[in-house]
Amino acid sequence: MASTTAAVPEVALRSGGARPMPAIGMGTATFPVVRSGPWARPSRRRCAAGSWRPGRRNLQMEYVDLYLIHWPISLKPGPTVFPVKREDAVPFDFEGVWRAMEECHRLGLAKAIGVSNFTTSHLDKLLAAATVHPAVNQVELNPVWQQRKLRGYCAEKGIHVAAYSPLGGQNWNGDGNAVLDSEVLAEIAKARGKTIAQVALRWIYEQGVTPIVKSFSKERLKENLGIFDWWLADDDLRKIGQIPQKKIVRAETVLFSAEGEFTSADLADMEIVEE
């Protein structure tokens, strides 16, 4: 296993007053998600700042460094039970929700604001309304879902990309793990004396993206930090660039129940798959 002596680099965020973001994040969420707070409901200006206040008290924090819109999806009022009923989805109010996020930023509750699970077309709508620039877009991204189009768009617009499921996620659909089982990554890892996880995380870092990796194992946490004192060769990058692409997280299958109909919102507007 590689050493963890190299310091963690930081990334500057484009958001007034934001602190730099570490080049690797430690995720804590496990799946399926159990939540008690508001989810996907801040469709009005008052609501997002209001929904943030109880969370802030629970966290015992005066402010957070970064506050994200989780999905470009809104639901009818009421408690959220997963999987969500399709008929509960309503059109997402890009301008109204972003105004509320901007208010959180203006009040100093969030030093930077951003989004998650936004495609380029979602970002187009957001940027048309934004007065505070979104600092970050957190999306599924790893060597088997490389998000080339989105990365190019975000680089051009000055939006930093963060990668969730950088190691392929927690096998929630029971299909195994396309990243940790990758023969291409295994071959590179063997040649470099690294683990497959380290090769995947290093590749993400070399793309200018911040991986958010979850582990509850002390040894694997250390392993995942050991990516800053070595690099991948051009030939490694070429091989990784040729890995067949496969997305795991989809709004339709991860969030919504299989039965029922989308009566008030269009699934195409909420889906997050983009080649």
Ligand SMILES: NC(=O)c1ccc[n+]([C@@H]2O[C@H](COP(=O)([O-])OP(=O)(O)OC[C@H]3O[C@@H](n4cnc5c(N)ncnc54)[C@H](OP(=O)(O)O)[C@@H]3O)[C@@H](O)[C@H]2O)c1
């Ligand atoms: N914005 C969103 O919609 C969204 C969606 C999904 C996830 N996330 C965030 O992103 C974080 C990470 O994503 P994720 O949990 O989906 O996937 P991930 O970090 O790719 O994978 C986590 C799985 O890999 C294992 N693992 C971690 N380090 C390893 C290593 N070095 N070698 C082998 N296995 C290792 C973990 O198990 P052990 O714990 O046993 O090590 C865990 O089961 C989450 O915790 C969450 O905070 C956000």
